[in-house]
Amino acid sequence: MKKLVSLLLVLVMVFTLAACAPKQPTGGDTSDEQTAKKVLGVVMPNATHGFLGESIKHAEAEVKALAEANGFDYKFLTSKESSEQNNQIDTLINEKVDAIVLWPHNGDELRSAAQSVMDAGIPLIIYDRLINGFTPTATIMGDNVSIGELTGKYFNNYFAEELKAGEVQILEFKGDNSTVPQQRHDGFLKTADKNFKIVQSFSTDWQRAKAQDQMENLLNTSKPEDIEKIKAVFTHDDEVVLGVLDAISGYKGPTKLNIKLVSGVGARRENLDTFKPTYETLQVDQVTYAFSPAYVRQAVKLGLEVLEGKTLQKDYLIPTEEVDRSNEEAFRSSETYKIRYSIQ
Structure with a gap:
């Protein structure tokens, strides 16, 4: 009888320890937190200088800051030409990212890839250059x-x-x-x-x-x-x-x-x-x-809103400001100007 009671006590302790032990994640060696993280793809033409070079710096800085603050992962990709950009989009589709922000090299050459994104059920935000005859999740550009x-x-x-x-x-x-x-x-x-x-x-x-x-x-x-x-x-x-x-x-x-x-x-x-x-x-x-390179930050922010489950407008136009000799000094104090040069 004593042996039976001892056995029962041992079994109770085993089941108790098993219930209290931390659960292991499914799907490989990743943690729960990593498994739960959503992924934003940002795809742009590349450049080392000029307007596009500045834009890349702003986009990368924005997506990095938002990812750290909001707990998502991101893929930041640049390319020399449309064919490379098409391949990058195919890769993001296969990786099943949760949203894509795309600055196309040339809209007509990216139409098929963009349609593939939408067909895969991935929200797509187009920045700066339109793709004629195509409707993404949202478009954002300067006016x-x-x-x-x-x-x-x-x-x-x-x-x-x-x-x-x-x-x-x-x-x-x-x-x-x-x-x-x-x-x-x-x-x-x-x-x-x-x-x-x-x-x-x-x-x-x-x-x-x-x-x-x-x-x-x-x-x-x-x-x-x-x-x-x-x-x-x-x-x-x-x-x-x-x-x-x-x-x-x-x-x-x-x-x-x-x-x-x-x-x-x-x-x-x-x-x-x-x-x-x-x-x-x-x-x-x-x-x-x-027309600031920092405008691309607003496109990245729309990507975050999609990850958060928010519904976007179809079109966003960023207003401009007129600058000539009469107001160029005052313009240097504007938020548009300050944000543009904030990362230099």
Whole structure:
């Protein structure tokens, strides 16, 4: 009898210890906390400098900070071209991440991969460049149409007297063939006076050096009477502006230049620093529209909201600010400017 009681006591102790012991996680050697963590994929073009280089720094800083504060994991991927970006998206789909923030190289070349994300039931947030004919979970971008519209209105006011007399000829320097320049171009045409005539349009690949070469070639090969008619340059990027100004300041030809205004997008410190000296030396005014590399942080924040189960709007437009000689010093105190340079 004593042996039976002892055996029963031993069994009770074994079951008690087993019940109190910590449970081991299923699905490998990961902990409960790791198993429960959601994963956000952030996919961008790569760059080491310029607007895109700054954007990468902001995006990586934001996703790292949010992951540490909110307990999720992330995959941060950059690529040289669309084919590599397509492969990265396929990998994220196979890894069953919980949401993806995508800045496409080129929307048309990413349509199939983006559709695969949606077909897999993974929320997809598109940043900056649209994919025509495709509806993701949400799209967030700068208000490019408004940037173009504001530029058109600014040109109207600046050349009000000249427009009364007739045609005013201008040049246009686009970034590339993506939806961003097209939206800015369309916005400009919507508000600009019909007497503005774009006599030539260039695609710069967002490069200062390429814009400089294009402008120099035009100034050195065009007829003097044609050059003299050009009154303004409408560009889609601040770095492009500097290339145009390099060509204007370096021009040694016989023709008198009558370019009075150059517009840009970005409101970069490097450009703001040139506003006053460019006017004093070349008598060329500038206007630019704030478009910060830090805007990508808002796209990453939307990714967090998806992980938290929140429902997003379909479209988010980030407003811009107009900056010229009259307010460039005040703009340096704005939150847009401070956040842009907060990680440098």
